Amino acid sequence: EFARAPGTSDYAHNTFVDFGGVTAKNVRLTANSNWGGMFNQYGLSEVRFFSIPVFAREPSPDSGTTDVDVDVTLSFRAGREAAKHDVYLSTDEQAVIDGTADVTTVTEASHGPLPLDLGTTYYWKINEVNEVETTTTWQGDIWNFTTHEYFVVDDFEDYNDYPPDEIWSTWIDGYGILTNGATVGYPAPDWNQDEHYVETAIVHGGEQAMPFFYDNTGSAAYSEGERTFAVPQDWTKHGIKALTLYFHGDPNNAAEQMYVKLNGSKVTYDGDAANLTQTAWQPWNIDLVGFTGVNLSNVTELSIGLERIGAAGGKGVVYFDDIRLYPLFSAVVGTFSIHPWTGDGDSGISSSKTYTHTGKFTGEGTDGEPFFAGNGVYFERDTNRSGTSWTLTGAANVFGTTNPVTVADDSAALARSFFYGDEDNNHPVLTLMGLLPNTEYVTTFYTVGFGGAGLRFVDITPGDNLGYPTRVDQNGVGSGSGQLIKHTYTATSTEMSFMFDALKTGDSWHHYAFSNEAVSPNLGSN
Template identity: 60%
Template sequence: HSVESTDMWLTYPPDEEPLYIQYEFDRIYKLHEMLVWNYNSQFEMILGFGLQGVTVQYSVDGTDWTVLGDFELARGTGTVTYTANTVVDLGGAAARYVRLVVNSGWGTMGQYGLSEVRFLYIPAHAREPQPGDGETQVAPATALRWRAGREAVSHEVYLGTDAEVMTLVGTADAATFAPGNLEFGKTYYWQVVEVNEAEEIAAWAGDIWSFATMQYALIDGFESYTDDIDAGEAIFDTWLDGWINNTGSTVGHLESPFAEHTIVRSDHQAMPLFYDNTGSSSYSEAERTFASPQDWTAYGVQALTLYFCGDPDNSAEQMYVKLNGSKILYDGDADDLKETTWRPWTIALADFGVNLRSVTELIIGFEPGGAAGGQGVVYFDDIKLDPTIPAAGRFLVRPWSGDADSGMSSNKTYTHTGKFTGEGVDGEPILAGNGVQFERDRDSSGTNWTLTGPATNVFDTSNPVNVTGDGAALVRGFVYGDQDDSHPVLTLTGLEPGTAYVATFYAVGYGDAGGRFVDVTPGDNPHNPTRIDQNGAGAGNGLLIQYTYTAAGTEMSFAFDALVTGDSWHHYAFSNEVASSN
């Protein structure tokens, strides 16, 4: 133990009032023992600064005090090997404050000191929660568990989505409780009050803990399928195709690996669904029958979301989904099947009009959008149930070669424009084509927008681009940067709620197609990002990424999360226009 006087407490007594040292805890504890290390400088045996006679008092509020008793504290040894040599039995006293009133010391110098005091307590509060405090991705079916407070007879469980407004949801005899009504995508706060009516203090309120439930329920991520046909583990053994249902579909590749391993949204596999409506069948379907009926009403789920990715050579057919035989048509553009963008399709479950407590069959299909049928392949991944139905807009990704097909017009109403650069004067106008001027930006902010996060690296260059006209200036130079735990976010402000807008991001391929995948998450669909290849048009070729949406409030945001660590979205330029001005 230390013999340095600067490590200890030493003081003179105040005039005309008792000297005491007071300890305050973060809450009320059931105290067991107090261990005391007295004053312990190397000259203590001569000086006698250590306390000798003390009165121990305790309180729950710092106002009303109870006397535990008078005690003599053993003298410090003045050595570095000194250990606590006084133990005071606190007898399970409930206290938040403890006071040692000094009655005498071991010497006559008129100063009094201590080295250290430790308090041991009886764990009357609940502790060691499961899920752990702050844990995320918790299944809604999870039962709450904890280590019970000593001497607790029953356990009151309080729960809520607001730490200030928790309600009693049940009383348990054991240290576990199953709420049963948790929902996906929420943060919950909970507290256990340990109760024993036979004790002086009948209830001990524990800490407030929190956990966050999973954002969705995964129906099929396509990761469990193998190439073992004999074991029935191939993807087409679960998702039946035209070989079984006599439609124009083929699930999986004809040769192993049967699942898709390259064009995937997450993890390692996706489902390739080939459709051919040109032959004897006028429609193509892949169907999955569940081994036991599924309850798609539990835990607050509201929507079915499928992620799909198309192919440029596809025929633009009508995609649809069936649930227990009830059919919902894809409400986006049929040409979405031609885009190599991973986009979400979210369907309100109530729109199917079936018994959602007993879902037995899920079908994905394609039928002719016109008189003649077509063919192609669409990849599916991450079919899931969502707790919300976002009032989300839609992405459109298309090539851009110059002013003629940029979509810019001086007749449109632009609410926001920005050209990121490290050159020129911040805020000055820059000609963007067709009589439209953008705002030059050097500090990642404008009068009604901000770009926050790590996109602070400036890359100004005259790199050749295959975009002609004044618009080429928009893709000469960019800012970039991304981190695994912090992603750039563009926020537009000053929007008019209820107004339809089109946000456009101007880009050029900085490498070959397939080389810069980024998940772009709009603020009106925060749990369902769209994966876009910013190099999708090829090296040097222009690309327009447009998002049509209706403003729910005065702000709209876009977050950019690069798929590959070390990559990032290249922020060249953007605009936001009133949709009715098209």
């Protein structure tokens, strides 16, 4: 029998029901009579259920956490009645749900440290067990976490201008060696002008990069910098498969053969040597299997170098940053290149080319109508972010710029108005459809600086190299000046995508115009 409520605003609870420790998921209340006896009416002001917390809870890391250490120790708050804890852990969520995943029984409310793989999502649950209780096992919830994507070998952030932390004290160059033409770091920085041994303006990640000067024109046939690890590195653990580094060229560089060595075993750059002239951060992904004869569980030396192509040799400067270890090897299928765009003469637009896709982004005019791009070529005008065989998502805004531009002639019309996205985690994606597999194409993005150089870096990730973006400064040639960003690739399917990820919060890639041309002839156009 429930006590009668007094009906006042300040009355305290006055009825307790002892369930006697019964195990229950549902409770049903049936009213047989009431206190008034006149009307068939009943009311409850508030009902509270108090229970013993028998399930595991409060997981660490929290469910859904990313960038978790690969040697993490899992922990949780144990259920009150548990004598031991069955830990189910797997990359297969269904196996954890079904209880068929590998299980480890522990007596403490933790499990680890664990030998996990990089870039992997794991699912886990805790079943609380006590054989002497009426209910021997309490099934836990399914939790998940994802380990971090890579290990950092060197991000060049720890170097400074004081002994022994100068960059050239770790990366030994060709100083005093006539046959080695390398100079690591700026040899004579002006500290009064905020210069340093490291590069602080042209960086891929963080605030510092390594300037690497090479000169193979004299007695040196190669230029090489070598780092010796104080503690030998084991690159066989946690699913490591690839070494990745990012490099940034200079237009005045001589094209030389870039290479990397591990313990003296060399792998040469498999891209175009002319990429050393490109002013973009380009990834080089190296399958560790390629380092012949190296014991990857005992890596002691890492070298980066450039050697002569031809008898004369050349010189220049390359910037290196973010040397990392990844769990997957992804060969770069396509390559980016950056070119000045000042008018019709260097726009690359030609009536002799076979264009499969074109688009001029604008908020004016009739969608789909021809838009004159110069040199006798018309692009497809776009106002709704989709064309005959392509789509653009994540760029919901339009800006009709009147800023002065240096692009001249008819192609200057492409430099007026653009689409953009302004959400912090909004990554616009351009998708091309109707491609012919095994056909070579060149996609060109026509763009104009909108602010000073170094202020609008964007990672462009093509669909043929997911996870390894190329970093481009959209303002690289200055505000109002034009650039052509080209990606040359061989289609592996009928579609190709490009994702644009601005580094600075609030920024976005400015989508002015694009084209996609088939290098192979007689393919027709879409």
